[in-house]
Amino acid sequence: MTDARGVCARSATDLSVNAPYVRGWAEAKHAADRLAEQLHTLDLxxxxxxxxxxxxxxxxxxxxxxxxxPATAQALATLIMTGLTNEVLRRAAAEDDPPTATS
Incomplete structure (x- = not known):
């Protein structure tokens, strides 16, 4: 599903033979459900x-x-950047901590 920028192709209004529509839709449904859960958790x-x-x-x-x-798009961008920053900090902290030896 790509356009000139590699983002989106037209919707499946004209179905093509042998395309794995069910698998693609199921993957999208799983991702949309996960996103909806997180948005609900944040009351967004x-x-x-x-x-x-x-x-x-x-x-x-x-x-x-x-x-x-636009404010919603900015809030979403802020959430993504906050999550990425937290992940980078978590990984850096894990690298700084020496492994503990167990006897």
């Missing part, structure tokens, strides 16, 4: 009312966020 699920799984004409699963407000 109402900001993404159009979140859903879909599939393109090549059978690739896609997750649609729907139309969102």
């Amino acid at each position: 699920d109402a900001l993404f009312p159009q979140l859903k799984a879909d599939v393109n004409v090549f059978g690739e699963g896609i997750v649609r966020l729907g139309t969102i407000r």
Whole structure:
């Protein structure tokens, strides 16, 4: 599912023979459900009312966020950057800690 930027292809309105639509959609559904759970945990699920799984004409699963407000996009970017920063810090701390010897 790629456009010129490698992002999205048209939706699967014209189905193609031999494309693994069910597998692609199932992968997208799993990812959309995980995202919905996390958004719910953060009490942000109402900001993404159009979140859903879909599939393109090549059978690739896609997750649609729907139309969102600029503030919502900025909040999502901040959450992603916060998560990445925490992960980097966690890994750096793990590398700095010497392994403990057990007898």
